[in-house]
Structures are given as C-alpha cells and as structure tokens.
Amino acid sequence: MAERLLATPLTILHIAACLFLVLVVLLQPGKGGGLGAFTGAAAQQVFGGRGAGNLLTKTTWITATIFFVTSITLAYLSSSVGDSLEKRGAKIEAQKKSNSPDEK
Numbered sequence: 001m002a003e004r005l006l007a008t009p010l011t012i013l014h015i016a017a018c019l020f021l022v023l024v025v026l027l028q029p030g031k032g033g034g035l036g037a038f039t040g041a042a043a044q045q046v047f048g049g050r051g052a053g054n055l056l057t058k059t060t061w062i063t064a065t066i067f068f069v070t071s072i073t074l075a076y077l078s079s080s081v082g083d084s085l086e087k088r089g090a091k092i093e094a095q096k097k098s099n100s101p102d103e104k
Contacts, residue, residue, distance in 0.1 A: 014070035
C-alpha cells in the first residue's frame with residue numbers, strides 16, 4: 001500500500017521533469033541554433049551574454065538528475081512487489097474461474 005502512495009506523486013514528478021527537460025534542452029542554443037535561435041537575442045538581453053547558457057546548463061543538469069532518480073525509484077517500486085508475475089497470473093486465473101458461472 002505504501003508503494004502506491006509513493007508511486008503516484010513520483011510518477012507526476014517524473015512526467016513533469018520529462019516535459020521540462022525536453023523544453024530546457026530545446027531552448028539551449030546549439031551549433032545549429034535549434035529553438036535557441038528564436039530566443040537567442042531575448043536570452044542575451046535577460047541573462048547576459050553567457051548567463052543564458054550557464055542557467056540553462058544548470059537547469060538541464062538538475063532536471064536530468066530528478067528524471068534519473070525518479071526513473072530508478074519507480075523501476076524499483078514496480079519490481080519490489082512481493083508476488084512474481086507467475087503468482088499474480090495464477091491469482092487472476094483463480095479469480096476468473098471462481099467468478100465465472102459453472103456450465104453444466
């Protein structure tokens with residue numbers, strides 16, 4: 001039960017980190033420009049000449065760290081359930097058999 005309570009907020013945080021990571025990576029100016037070419041002038045005015053790169057780089061590292069930690073945690077929580085898949089399958093089959101009407 002505790003795994004379920006922990007898994008839901010972690011999943012929400014994981015999805016938010018994923019979407020934010022995509023956004024931050026796309027905003028970074030690269031060799032080809034990417035989406036950073038559209039916001040390049042605005043970023044230099046707001047953050048200074050090198051400030052945008054440093055801020056986006058730090059943000060990328062922090063978001064990537066959150067993404068990897070939540071990935072590993074969610075993987076552990078999903079695999080740490082006491083029953084194996086074989087036992088779960090047997091339970092489901094037993095429930096189906098007990099719920100189905102007996103044919104005579």
